[in-house]
Amino acid sequence: MSMKPYRSMLFVPGHKSAWADKGIASGADAIILDLEDSVPPAEKVEARVTVAGTIDRLAGEGIRPDLWVRCNPDETGLLNGDLEAVIRPGLTGLFLAKVYNAADIAALDAIITHIERRDGEIGKIQLLVSYETPTSMAQCEEIAAASPRVASLLGATGPDADAGRSLGIEFTPEGLETLYLRSRLVLAAASNGLSHPVVGVWQDIKNLDGLRTFCLDNRRLGYRGLVVIHPSHVAVAHEVFTPDEETVAYYRRLLAAYHEAEAAGSSAATFEEQHIDIAHVKTAEGVIALADSVAANA
Structure with a gap:
């Protein structure tokens, strides 16, 4: 399965439905409705209902950007409920948090297939794997090949994020500390026929010059789009990742x-x-x- 060439994929807190409209107004190629980190624990279950309603509403309006959802990881006990709520017409794919190995992908594939078969739409949901754990990074090739649903890989490099913390990495804008990992993920994608790996995120919201350099460096490395956390970053991502x-x-x-x-x-x-x-x-x-x-x- 091949993902569209998104230049930008914008995170939107799933419990704030109106923010999805702001994301669409930014011109992002895809919107990721988030059920994980941006949703307070007390609101996670209700956020499922909100996200389902947002998907139904936006799909009914025929909006241009594709809709993705980041569910809570399996270890939280919330994943199955998230999947039941959000796998529905209008959803393009799932952004996966905290994958550990290929078996995680195979198990998730089975659950998605069950839901799709029950609802009469088999094989539509794509998977974007975010490598946030040392275990997943060490097995990135096997994970990329674990299911035909895997459409793209994310090389996560942001400061103080899960990947950096678990590895003890000290983030620098130059990115030499993650060069090996980012290169390996590009190779894992290409060796499995995935032509559009994406990178992220840039957390210094107002530093657009730094963002532009970050995008250029990763484009040269083989990445083809950016996962973003603020609408103002969309235009820069499009500038860099659109062939001139x-x-x-x-x-x-x-x-x-x-x-x-x-x-x-x-x-x-x-x-x-x-x-x-x-x-x-x-x-x-x-x-x-x-x-x-x-x-x-x-």
């Missing part, structure tokens, strides 16, 4: 030059003083497909 017009135009010219050479019986060509062959063509096709997908979903 000049790059897209370059690759369109490259494709045209290659196809002209191919029609003349050659599998390679010289294009704007550069040697190109089928490898360059595949790169060009990927960039153009991403640009076209972004434009189609705008």
Whole structure:
């Protein structure tokens, strides 16, 4: 299962339905209705009902961004109730918190399949795995391959978050302390056919220049979108993760030059003083497909 090329996925507290409308107004490509960290413990059960109602309302309105939900992890005892409430028409997928191993994914897949089969819609719900524990990071490849529902991986790098705390990492904007982990997650995604890993989060809400650098560094590493916690970060994520017009135009010219050479019986060509062959063509096709997908979903 392949996730859409979201440039931004915005967290919204699930118990505050009106905030979802603010998230939509930000232009985010996807909204993550959160039942976990942003919901006070005393309101978690009632928040399920609120999130279900938000999904029904927004799906009925035909809103553009896809809707995801972050449920509470299994260890809280709340997961099954969350799943029963939120798996419904209009939900695209689940953002998974505190996964430990592939068996967790397999068990969750079975529960989702049971609910879908009962409700008559099998195989629609996607999974985005957030690697927040040392155990999950050490088994990231196996987890990525654990279910065809797994559509993307998240490399979590924020300061004082679960991943950093559990590993004893001291966060720096340069990110060298997480470079190995972020690179390994990109490799785990690519080796399992997942072409759109996402990264997050940037917690310094007003530091947009720092956010832009963070996005650029992770784009160069192979990440293709950002999970965000504030609407003001959406525009920066879109700026960085949208292929610029000049790059897209370059690759369109490259494709045209290659196809002209191919029609003349050659599998390679010289294009704007550069040697190109089928490898360059595949790169060009990927960039153009991403640009076209972004434009189609705008």
